[in-house]
Amino acid sequence: MNAWLRPAACAAFALVALGLSACSGGGVGAAQGSAHAVAFVANSQGNSVSAYAIDPATGALTDIAGSPFAAGAAPLSVAVDTAGRFAYVTNPGIQKITAFAVNAATGALSAVPGSPFAAPGAAEVVAVSPSGTFAYATDPHDNTLIAYGINPGNGALSPVAGSPFADDGGPLDVAVDPSGKFAYSTNAAGNSVSAYTIDPSTGALTAVAGSPFAAGSSAQFLAIGPSGKFLYATNYTGNTVSAYQIDSATGALSALAGAPVATGAGPEVIAISPSGAFAYVANSGSNNVSAYAVNSTTGALTPVPGSPFAAGGLPIGVAVDPSGQFAYVTNAGANTISAYSINAANGALTPIAGSPLPAGAGPALIAVTALP
DSSP states (O other): OOGGGOOTTTOOOOGGGGTOOOOOSOOSOEEOSOOSEEEEEEETTTTEEEEEEEOTTTOOEEEETTOSEEOOSSOOOEEEOTTSSEEEEEEGGGTEEEEEEEOTTTOOEEEOTTOSEEOSSOOOOEEEOTTSSEEEEEETTTTEEEEEEEOTTTOOEEEOTTOSEEOSSOEEEEEEOTTSSEEEEEETTTTEEEEEEEOTTTOOEEEOTTOSEEOSTTEEEEEEOTTSSEEEEEETTTTEEEEEEEOTTTOOEEEOTTOSEEOSSSEEEEEEOTTSSEEEEEETTTTEEEEEEEOTTTOOEEEOTTOSEEOOSSEEEEEEOTTSSEEEEEETTTTEEEEEEEOTTTOOEEEOTTOSEEOOSSEEEEEEEEOO
């Protein structure tokens, strides 16, 4: 995934290494009323998070009043709890996680008490457990996963006992399965995926037997289907997606037949539609998005008609809205967001009117959520 997010064995995180030009945030108008769903984008060069309301009919993005919101130095990733109440943003360079409460009516962000929260290392990518009880962040420099408990009342973070937990080979991304029983991380330096069981009471992590599991060259980002049966990992230098079946009892991974599957050049984030029917990969090296149909029985990926679809310069992040009608891609090299409507029958992407949309400076990763 280029030097901007490479673990210690390859290069430290530095979006500035891309030489991206600065720009003002947003620029797509301001939403004053309530929103059906919202999107949050970490602006790595703008030290902020842009917040957008998603038009439920067209998929258009509109700046939420007050956006962009200050989010600490060089924010990289953003994650929202499944209830849409709290958002967490990583600041790797200053070893912090900035936490926000999400306004249920508007999607506006306000600081959680005590934010930002210290990380024992360069927390790069963060994920929240489905219950909203725990948050996990990767530290590729120290080869650890950082674990926090989440205060259910105000969203504040507190370290889990025993954190940080040892990981393998420069963990980059982290994901929790829909059951909340297992956590997984990609190891770009180790070309593997690590698997852990989560203690439901404490949030502590214990390595699954057989972990880490082999992946492709420079494993990057993860996605787990909504059924919890299948896991996918992009391989940046391998230009592929590895695919696995998850053992529901142990969390162990077994490679799917026919995997890995070819992507475009430099695959970054992978996102799966809420129905589990389609998967999308942002290809930073070829400036496009690969789209796949997901077999609900086998988990196999099959390219959809017309794939790959054109995106902007250096596409990094991708997310699908909660309705499954729209997909959004952050273009870090162009300071834009590509927005698409999704063909419900075959998963093909069509740019919505006005796409690509202006974004903040150095848009990195994106999260979408329905408001409570």
